[in-house]
Amino acid sequence: MSEIENLLREDLRGQSPYGAPQLDVPVQLNTNENAFAIPDEVAAVVAEFIGRELRGLNRYPDRDAVALRTDLAAYLGHGLTADHVWAANGSNEILQQLLQAFGGPGRTVLGFMPSYSMHPLLARGTGTAFVDAGREADYTLSPQYVREAIERHDPDLVFLVSPNNPTGTALEPDVIDAAYEAARGIVIVDEAYAEFARDPRSTALGRLAGRQRLVVTRTMSKAFAFAGARVGYLAADPELVEKLLLVRLPYHLSSITQAAARGALACAAQLQAEVDELKHQRDRIVKNLRAKGLPVADSDANFVLVGGLRDAAGVWHAILDQGVLIRDVGLPGRLRITAGTEDETTALLDAFDTALAQRPELFDRATEEQQEQQP
Missing domain, CATH: 3.90.1150.10 (Aspartate Aminotransferase, domain 1)
Incomplete structure (x- = not known):
């Protein structure tokens, strides 16, 4: 050694x-990237947003990314405001911040593998014990299976992925409800591919109201063809969002990144x-x-x-x-x-x-x- x-x-x-x-x-x-390059007309809008920031790069960015969070909330709908949204450098940093704030040494996060391979790696990096509950024989998850796994392991956080990677299947709403009811800690629904769902109503965003421990994470890498920009975000109760500021690095999201993301959001349609x-x-x-x-x-x-x-x-x-x-x-x-x-x-x-x-x-x-x- x-x-x-x-x-x-x-x-x-x-x-x-x-x-x-x-x-x-x-x-x-x-690698599940968006196969299409950003269209010229969208690139022009993004460039315009970035251009407005160039002469101000001698100053630090808005450390709380309020304008971006406002735009993200408007995109998500469901009555969400900027206070319900947090943004970072890719959804991996979002997940890392959640583990930093609510996981760590002596705490556990429960996952259902095979699923997103970064979940156990992020857990290890934050000193959080990762527990794999596996999946049913056909790789799906039922409410009963999830409930029993949570009751058995009593985790501090739970990872659910919908649509799941690598199977591509979305969770039924009652699976998310069962997880939330059984868990005492944070329940994270990773929706990196949500915009590709056959049924747009399959998102967990509509289940956030009244559930302070529920978090929905998203990314702009896939649907927005923005993998190179590294922009991820979450929607959750405002108090939970506020707690993430305890672990975020100062000025973690650059002015250029914030501007580029806002330009892309303006072209969502x-x-x-x-x-x-x-x-x-x-x-x-x-x-x-x-x-x-x-x-x-x-x-x-x-x-x-x-x-x-x-x-x-x-x-x-x-x-x-x-x-x-x-x-x-x-x-x-x-x-x-x-x-x-x-x-x-x-x-x-x-x-x-x-x-x-x-x-x-x-x-x-x-x-x-x-x-x-x-x-």
């Missing part, structure tokens, strides 16, 4: 940093057209892969989880050989595919056709009846 390794916190020794494998290939459908197209391509992937005999879960996100793979790693390589990069998330017999543009989706489906024809031994295709039983 090196001298530096020996000085590192014991719980971090031997760990590897988070990172999605990235390769230089023509079609990249592995225009960007929705690209969201609709990605939903169409997502559903196209589901329909076509099912027609090939591969079970695919209905998705409320901008990605799908495909099964029926006897050798998932082999299929991943066979698809990559044709210039298409998808994601092996470690689930036996399954791979995750991000929805892309029409051309990218065509390339993906063609790659599966070729792999099925040339390497049939890699697949274990299901009957229609078996497909209906998939999550």
Whole structure:
């Protein structure tokens, strides 16, 4: 063990940093990014907002990002105000701040894996014990399952993800209600992909009223094609939002970031057209892969989880050989595919056709009846 390794916190020794494998290939459908570049007219609006801030960069930004929070509240609706909203550098920082404020050494956060892989990493980074309650056999969550897990582990925080990553499935409202009723601590509903849901009413935003311990986290990375800007936010009771100021770094959100986000929010209606197209391509992937005999879960996100793979790693390589990069998330017999543009989706489906024809031994295709039983 090196001298530096020996000085590192014991719980971090031997760990590897988070990172999605990235390769230089023509079609990249592995990291759930928005496949569309920001349209020129939206970029012009964002540039205008940023331009207003440039000459004032000698001054610190608004440390509480009030104007941005006001715009975010207006976007979310549901009677929310700026006092209900908090923003940070990506939803990961939002989740980290929640763990810093309400977790920490001696406290636990309960998750239901497989789910967002950063949850246990963020917990470890804040000294919060992460407890994995797993999922039901079909990777779904029922109210009873969630309630029993919370009663069994008695966590200080609970992570729920809707739509879930990597399965793409949204939670039923009664699952969130069951979690809140059973928990004594903070219940966090991670809605990073909420704008892609088949039913917009599936959001937990409408359940915030009267529930002081409920938090809904969002990001601008996906629906707003703003992954490079790093803007995440949450909606919660104003008192909970106020407590996060105890752990936020001074001036944590730059003037440029705040301005860029406000410009994008001003163009939300225009960007929705690209969201609709990605939903169409997502559903196209589901329909076509099912027609090939591969079970695919209905998705409320901008990605799908495909099964029926006897050798998932082999299929991943066979698809990559044709210039298409998808994601092996470690689930036996399954791979995750991000929805892309029409051309990218065509390339993906063609790659599966070729792999099925040339390497049939890699697949274990299901009957229609078996497909209906998939999550």
